[in-house]
Amino acid sequence: SGHWQIRISWLNWLVEQSSSRVDLPTYICSSVCKAWTLLLMGGEKRIEAQNILLEAWKLREHVNFVQQAEIARSLAVFDLHKKSYSSTLRWFNRAERLLKEANLEEKEHVRYSIFSNYYRSRVSYYKQEYEESNQILEEIIERGNQIGWQRFITYAEHRLGEVAMKEEKLQKASRYIKRALWAAEHNGEQRRIFLCKMSLARLEEACNHHQQACALENEAAQAFASNWMTAGDLEDLHSLQSELGCNVLISA
Numbered sequence: 001s002g003h004w005q006i007r008i009s010w011l012n013w014l015v016e017q018s019s020s021r022v023d024l025p026t027y028i029c030s031s032v033c034k035a036w037t038l039l040l041m042g043g044e045k046r047i048e049a050q051n052i053l054l055e056a057w058k059l060r061e062h063v064n065f066v067q068q069a070e071i072a073r074s075l076a077v078f079d080l081h082k083k084s085y086s087s088t089l090r091w092f093n094r095a096e097r098l099l100k101e102a103n104l105e106e107k108e109h110v111r112y113s114i115f116s117n118y119y120r121s122r123v124s125y126y127k128q129e130y131e132e133s134n135q136i137l138e139e140i141i142e143r144g145n146q147i148g149w150q151r152f153i154t155y156a157e158h159r160l161g162e163v164a165m166k167e168e169k170l171q172k173a174s175r176y177i178k179r180a181l182w183a184a185e186h187n188g189e190q191r192r193i194f195l196c197k198m199s200l201a202r203l204e205e206a207c208n209h210h211q212q213a214c215a216l217e218n219e220a221a222q223a224f225a226s227n228w229m230t231a232g233d234l235e236d237l238h239s240l241q242s243e244l245g246c247n248v249l250i251s252a
Helices: 002-020 024-041 045-058 065-081 085-102 106-126 130-147 150-166 170-187 190-206 210-223 231-244
Strands: none
Touching (some): 002 024, 024 045, 024 065, 045 065, 065 085, 065 106, 106 130, 106 150, 150 170, 150 190, 190 210, 190 231, 210 231
């Protein structure tokens, strides 16, 4: 989509300029930003992202501990998408060790920990370790409130709703997902609105409210036209359509 292509074009220019100047710190940081964008875009672009990140990891001694940790975290998220959960956790552990070396201020360290723990909770979720996923997400909300990081509080509430659905605690799921949707709408976070509506569609289907599920699927499909959506989001939407069979057309 337009947003992602503009971002990639700008980062390509920055990578090329820093490479021609042999400015390794800028080259590494802009390459990692590009790789993270490719990871978010999803699909085959994730392979390109991995190659960039592995090159950056080889060159890591040219950047500080925080930037090295960001390379490790990005590789962790890549492995999460591959469902290589042991490798995901190893990369996150490397990132934690590097952040300890960086001697960050407490608030900044909490932010990095929240980010890593959010993805750790996804590992637990995918491994069907729902109690552990719950504990991690509740801690994220507690620590997010301490430092006022609303965005990740919203993310954690959404994921708590998804965990509750897996545990068949449907009222709890509804409460969390609707709270996350309200916050996302209040803050204009289009992608999170899209994801919450897909979760609510699945929830309505689990409650045997097929018509309401299809209405929410339709809202999610219409939202997909937003520039913020990724190839991974399109895969998720196709999966939802397959589950519900509502015959809703996706805006390209």
